[in-house]
Amino acid sequence: MYQTQTHLKEYQRILTICTILVGMLLLERFFLTVFLQTYAKIMLGSILLLNVVIGSILINTTFYASRININRQFMAIAFGTYLYVINMGIAMIILLTSNITLVREVTFFLTIGKSLFLTGLIVPFLLSKVSFFRENSYMKMTGISTLIITGEIFLYVITFRLLIVPNEILYFMNILYLLGLMIFLLELILNDLLKAKTNTYMMIFSFILLFIAQFYLTVMSLSTFTLIQSSMINAVALIVLLMEIHAFNIEIPEAKNRQLQKQFNIYSKYLKRIIDKKTLLVREVNQKIIDELEYAKIIQQSLLPSSKITHRDVSFTSAYHPCERLSGDFYDIYSIDDDNVALYLLDVSGHGISAALMTMLSNNYLKSNERVIKRFRGMHPDKNLKYFYEQFNRMNFPDEMHMVIFYATLNLNTKVLTYCSGGMNCNPIRFKSNGKVEFLDQSKGFPICKLEGFFTPEYTSETIQLQHGDRILFYTDGLTDKEKNNIFDTDEIIELFVTSRNLTSREINDIIVDKINAQRGVLNDDITYILVDI
Template sequence: MEVISKQLNRVQTGFLKPPFSFMLLLGLLTLYQRHYDILDQFLEVPWLSGLVILFHMTSVIVLMALYNISYYMFIRDHKVGSLIYSAGFSVALTAYLIHLLIDFGGPGLLESPVNVSSGLLAGGHLVFFLSALAAEWIPSDRKFILKQEKLAKILPLVPAVLTILVVLILYQSSINNPVTAEISKLLSLTMDYFSAVVVLLLMMMAFRHAYIDDDYRYLGVVVGYVSLFFSKGFAILSFNYGAGAPFLSILLSLTGYALLLLEFYRKGIGDPLNDIEMKEKQIALYANNLDRVIQKRTKEIFDRNRKFETELEYARNIQQSLLPEQRFAIKNAAFVTGYFPCEDLSGDFYDIYRIDDDHVGMYILDVSGHGISAALMTMFCNNYIKSTERLIKRYRGLKPHKNLSNFYEEFNRMNFPDEMHMVIFFAAYCLSDKTLTYCSGGMNCQPFIISRDGKFKTLDESLGFPICKFSDLYKPEYQSATVELSPGDRVVFYTDGLIDMDKNRVMDQVGLEEFMSDHVELSLKALNERLIGRIYPKMDKLKDDISYFIMEIE
């Protein structure tokens, strides 16, 4: 509350400045009218003319600064108000410069207050005041954009050039012409009266602006216009009074323009620089906060990623723990396996298990996709294909087509995504009579048998359909087929990643058959080592999972 109270007092004090300055200058004007003879005697000193010229030169510098700032504001913002202000300042600046050139070295301004140069100065003031009135009247957001950028840059100088031409013509015609001097006197007086009226309007508009926008800093402009108003008052008195009136007119005119300069500097340069500095501080603060936020978020992401990688490693270990050993035997059937996921988790899966004392069940499947979703689907498959109930496991295991048909129905009962699907090959091997009963569930790479003499037989006589969400439209038929095996026969089960040259570049179908034929004399263990040796160098570039197992009849 104390801070707010101080701010309100500051604003209220600021709004007292214009009326106080108005009353003070009005008192000075009244005092001079009553006692001008005393002040004129005081001002009749030799150095006063030099001081007047100094004031005029200072006014030129102030007007030049005002023109440059308003011109810069126009180039930057393309606002009509800035264009009109810069044009008005250029005319006033030109008038002051020519006034100095005419009076410097000639009759002093105080010695001959009414002459052509005084009319020029009055005209320059009037043009500026009218420009300021037009600029204040036009909406502040209106813009003026020329396609020719160079033309836009020289546009504010056009009035100044025209002023120079007019002055040169008038000055040449007024030399040694008393009639012209009288006309100049009458015009100067008329323009000063008119200027006083215009400045009075400007003063009220500026005060209204400061009050409505609650911008107490703009009150400096109001005080500036008050000074310019009384400057015109003393200029009018100079036609009938002594040296004091023009001196005070020049002094108040300089004061008014200086106050305008402060406001234009604030609006055109000071406030934008403060905004830039404030934004730089905000950006620096934001950057520091952003850096801390980034560090915090990076640590959180790193921690989550590390936790995710740890959990992913656990999931991979769990999935691989469900796979059979790399090399083992069940009575007269020996097995070797290979498992090479292209990511941490795989969509390929296989299993080899005992159905009963005389039968071994085995399957290999390939789920669409890779990664976590495909790996979770393999867990579902393992649970339904290999039941934990002994009778169900034996019933399904001995009849591969029944097993896959049941699996298809169970898969369609689940709320899996429609695009999820898989291919599978299931087989049951009888240990006593060495027969293999099998059924394909849409497997796109059929297992094959290679005998000791190098002959091949593809297991493609079964009938089946991929496991997919299609039961509403189609009920597939699964049929098993049986083949007799002989000692030394090897049955190769694999997924398409092993023979996909586009994705993995290990070998193709023909290459796999040639590989098995070339190494038919090797032991099953040595064969598997050679096959792993072909796959392992490609591990870092795999784009599809590779899984296989090979069964050899002893």
């Protein structure tokens, strides 16, 4: 429907142009018949000036089309039109500087100019491959233009000064230009028929007018009448060509861009609605995940012992600060029997959901609910860690998963502490009542990891006799890794306990918690510790 309306509009414009052209030719015929001797030269000069103006506008249009990359081959067309305008200018100079109308000389330069113009139309693809068109070098274009004009003047001198048959030369030039127009016009028509109307009727019509103008000039006897009438038809053809090039290479693309922009705005509007809807859905899903993580956090923390526990005259103060909702740290303090208490801390590689699941699973293997097994493992930390290592390797955990652990048993009667380290990288610190500091680093062990079949680790327990007034700090590396959490390093934590020897564990714990809370939003590792006061 749209194409039909477009073609109807083109038919109407063609009919209008034909009517105007016929009226112009009749008016010109009448004018020349009445005022031939006086105004023929003026009229021919005016028609040539009109062609120069139209050609200059056509140069600007095609040059602009080539600059904005609608079609880079328009540079060749602009250059051909530029040479045509120069030749029309030369023809006007010859006309104005002579007392008579030099029809043959004027026709000579007009025909050469039209041939160069046609060259830019017929072989724009070839011309666009020439380096000065690709590189847009105006110096090179000026140089080539100078060479072409120099060649034309040389040919003009030979034709009109040295030869005695300039009419035959002009006729031959007109025939060549006419044949070139015929070939180009046939190519346009065939494209229209074979390639689903790639050309408009107005474009074809403009070249039909150019063909008629040249055919009229070629078959009719050369005179001022034929030159004026041919130039008038040629001017109308250039106007039609200019309108179509401007419309289909500038106006239509700009209109399409505006339409695309309008469609894009509509699409953006609906896209925003879709994004808002999806964003709301993502937020709902994210909130659901957060809620699930909160439940998981509650479950994980429910497995932890109370932060303040007392067994006879021994008090345990513990703290647990995950850097995310779920932690890779875990600990427990539990009674083995009436006289013995066990505790352990473990730190799973990483943190978050996977690490938290590992900690809760580990609790089942370190602490049995069966009383005999619970006592046997609890009283032998090395056997407990070896059993845990073996069970860990039987599980189908990822190979990169591993953890470090410290397990200890305290006899409440004798105050003997038996301990074993499973690769823990931060040894517990004993602060004696006399102010001395000692590390619990004598046990031998290996991290809990999947190396069974390649390596069989040995775990050995060590014992230490504690005294009344001793204080022991069990902790994971998040407390003293200043690069990750920027709270303490080992020396600073030791200094804190030594200078605060007269404070209770709860008071020291409050100092530590205050420092941790100050870095709450930027913690990069979980923090867990247990303070034991003997």
